Amino acid sequence: MAETMRAVQIDRPGGPEVLVPVERPLPEPGxxxxxxxxxxxxxNRPDALQRAGAYDPPPGASDLPGLEASGEIAALGPGVDGWAVGDRVCALLPGGGYADHAVTPAAHCLPVPEGMGLKEAACLPETFFTVWSNV
Structure with a gap:
């Protein structure tokens, strides 16, 4: 696996023009x-607010925007059970979704429903976790 990845970072507060492509170190799962x-x-709205300078990521979270994503698990950190490399998931992220790779707690992952594409699955986590935590 490469040691770097492509990402989109916020250069300064502003409109879409402040989103710039960069190379970042590949994160490692803890x-x-x-x-x-x-x-x-x-x-999502928090991404637009972060880009505008009106939302700071929580301490310890990635400074890259992107709070939900879909894709495949590329690596497992110690203590992760129930998932395997290659599993198709959608996930709630602590930031960092505007990149080739991101780390997130395994508990924030959901399997992509059978018959659903990764494009559609990317918009599930924010809505699902919000509803689930309020039921």
Whole structure:
């Protein structure tokens, strides 16, 4: 696996023109985390607010925008059970979805429903986890 990845970072507060392509080090999954090879990322209100300078990522979270994505698990951190490299998932991310890869807690992953494409699955996590946590 490469040591770097492509990402889109926010150069300064502003409109879409402040999103710039960059190379970043490939993140490594820590305990209880998975490394997701991202196929698609959702675009949500917090991403637009972050780009405008009105939302700071939480401490320890990626400074890259992108709070939900879909793709395949590329690597497992220590202590991860129930998932395998190559599993198709959609996931809630602590940021970093606007990149080739991102790490997230394994508990924030959902299997992509059978018959659903990765493009459609990328928009599930924010809605699903919001509804699930309020039921």
């Amino acid at each position: 305990h209880g985390q998975v490394l997701l090879r991202i196929a698609f990322a959702g675009v």
